[in-house]
Amino acid sequence: MQVSVETTSGLGRRLTVGVPADTIDTAVDQKLKDAAKQVRIDGFRPGKVPLKEVRRRFGKSIREEVIGEVVSNSFYDAVTKESLSPAGYPSIERTKDQPGQDLEFVATFEVYPEVTVQGLDNISVVRPVAEINETDIDNMIERLREQRAAFEEVDRAAEQGDQVNINFLGTKDGEAFEGGTADGQNLVLGSGQMIPGFEDGIIGMSKGEEKVIDVTFPEDYHSEELKGQAVQFKITVNKVESKTLPEVNEEFIKNFTQKAETSMDEFRAEIRNNMERELKNAIKNRVKKEVMDGVLENNDVEVPKALIDSEIDRQRQQMMQQFGGGQNFDMNMLPAELFEGQATRAVKLALVLGELIKEKEVKADAERVRSTIEEMAQPYENPEQVVSWYYENQQMLQQVEAMVLEDQVVDLILEQATVAEQEMSYEEAVKQPQNEAE
Numbered sequence: 001m002q003v004s005v006e007t008t009s010g011l012g013r014r015l016t017v018g019v020p021a022d023t024i025d026t027a028v029d030q031k032l033k034d035a036a037k038q039v040r041i042d043g044f045r046p047g048k049v050p051l052k053e054v055r056r057r058f059g060k061s062i063r064e065e066v067i068g069e070v071v072s073n074s075f076y077d078a079v080t081k082e083s084l085s086p087a088g089y090p091s092i093e094r095t096k097d098q099p100g101q102d103l104e105f106v107a108t109f110e111v112y113p114e115v116t117v118q119g120l121d122n123i124s125v126v127r128p129v130a131e132i133n134e135t136d137i138d139n140m141i142e143r144l145r146e147q148r149a150a151f152e153e154v155d156r157a158a159e160q161g162d163q164v165n166i167n168f169l170g171t172k173d174g175e176a177f178e179g180g181t182a183d184g185q186n187l188v189l190g191s192g193q194m195i196p197g198f199e200d201g202i203i204g205m206s207k208g209e210e211k212v213i214d215v216t217f218p219e220d221y222h223s224e225e226l227k228g229q230a231v232q233f234k235i236t237v238n239k240v241e242s243k244t245l246p247e248v249n250e251e252f253i254k255n256f257t258q259k260a261e262t263s264m265d266e267f268r269a270e271i272r273n274n275m276e277r278e279l280k281n282a283i284k285n286r287v288k289k290e291v292m293d294g295v296l297e298n299n300d301v302e303v304p305k306a307l308i309d310s311e312i313d314r315q316r317q318q319m320m321q322q323f324g325g326g327q328n329f330d331m332n333m334l335p336a337e338l339f340e341g342q343a344t345r346a347v348k349l350a351l352v353l354g355e356l357i358k359e360k361e362v363k364a365d366a367e368r369v370r371s372t373i374e375e376m377a378q379p380y381e382n383p384e385q386v387v388s389w390y391y392e393n394q395q396m397l398q399q400v401e402a403m404v405l406e407d408q409v410v411d412l413i414l415e416q417a418t419v420a421e422q423e424m425s426y427e428e429a430v431k432q433p434q435n436e437a438e
Contacts, residue, residue: 003078010302011087011110016095017078019070019103027066028059035062067094067103075107085112088306110304115355119298123417125290128283130429132275139427140271141248144256151241157206158240160190164202165239172231179223180231184238195221198233205237258381274379275426282430284407291410292349294417299352303344311343312336353409362408364401372404 002018036054037047044053071092079086087110096104151163158164164187170180189199201213212234221227246252253267262270316334356362370387377386390396 001074001077003081005082005084008108011113011304013084013086013109013111015075015078015082015084015090015107015109017071017074017105017107018096019074021100021102024063024066024070024103025100027070028063031062031066032059063099067097070103071105074105078107086110087112087304088310110306112304113302113351115299115301115351117299117352117356117359120295120413120416121418122298123291123294123413125287125294125414125417125419126422127287127419128424128429129421130279130283130424130426132272132279132426136275136426137268137271140275141268145245145248145252148246148252148255150244150246152244154240154242155207156240157204158189158202158237159242160203161188161243163188163241163243164205164237165241166202167236167238169234170231171234172226172229177226177231180233188243201233202235202237205235205240207237207240210234210236277375277378278430279426286429287414288407288410291413291417295352295413296345296348299348301348301351303347303351307347308340308343309336311347312339315339315343315346353406356409356412357405360412362405362412364405365408368408369397369401369404373400376400 001020001023004016006014006016008014032051032054035058036049036051039049039054039058040046041049041053041057044050071094075090075092090107090109092105092107094103094105096102154162166185166187167183168181168185170177172180187193187199187202189202191199193199195215195217197213197215201211201215205211212232214230214232216230217223217226217228219228248264250261253262253264257267257270259266316339319334373387373390374383377383377390380386390400
């Protein structure tokens, strides 16, 4: 077997492999002999079909089968011989493929980059320090009341906090634009659901009233045709409803607790426990994000396109599952560009962290895995059953192990990074940073 390798780009490789004709012919002859013992052809007794007849009928397909196997095995042997690590599947092109002649094929593919982890001691991280006080709990109860708010129709002009039912028609330069029309839509004024100025324009309107308002789409609006554009909306109010918040009594508390009877003190204690879990996770995620940002800033890794494409498909599939996409939904309808930034970041981090895990021989700590599962099970009515379910479900257990392994790597990096603590309120600490979703 003859092998030659050339670099077509940073990570691109072109592998040319030559396989002697004898190797192909010997394998074809052996498969024909094996087939002659098994095939059934009218006019011949089983196992007595002449090799010449078997070759005439099946020679072409058997040779194609042999070449497929030879190409696959030769490619594997060639990359092993040349110490290459392909990222994704190769593109195979047969350049010489005539019976009786040597076989030659060209494999084009990308390789994994060589990663050297560096700059971990250059990373700076701010760790929030926050406490939950009684006012924070009061604010959380108010949010729960808002979730259970009821709306009753009123005969007055709309005010901030009211819910209105409206029809609207949006136009730009006198022409209706896509997505700018709706009938019978409910909207809570002050919710920020619509673009700036839209909800403010409805305040003071009454049932049956029509009004045209001028607004401008934000510069960062998702539609290229509308971002930064001045438009008009013709709005008709169908109904105005006033919001009523429920009293915090026994009936209200039952909506948020699993116990048959819960006192106010117990209710507040449950809320505090939930908030402490949320605070702990928020701080952990903030710190992890700053660590990951620091890792990427200090380790610029060239990423194989094949890995990015694979990660894009994974994220597409994940989004489909989250939004209940059915079997008839083609995930390619979701543009690759929507996921490219996140996918590139994920692959870069996987390559760098994977190298760090290999260097430091990090393995998921069994005790930490167990405590993580127990913590995840706490909000459920029967935590023990949830813990058992995780340990009986290998796929779910592996997901937790991967999560714990990542946490251990973050801890490892934090040992070398500069960490400063910063006091914050509960609200500040749990608030997602603006760039976290990028």
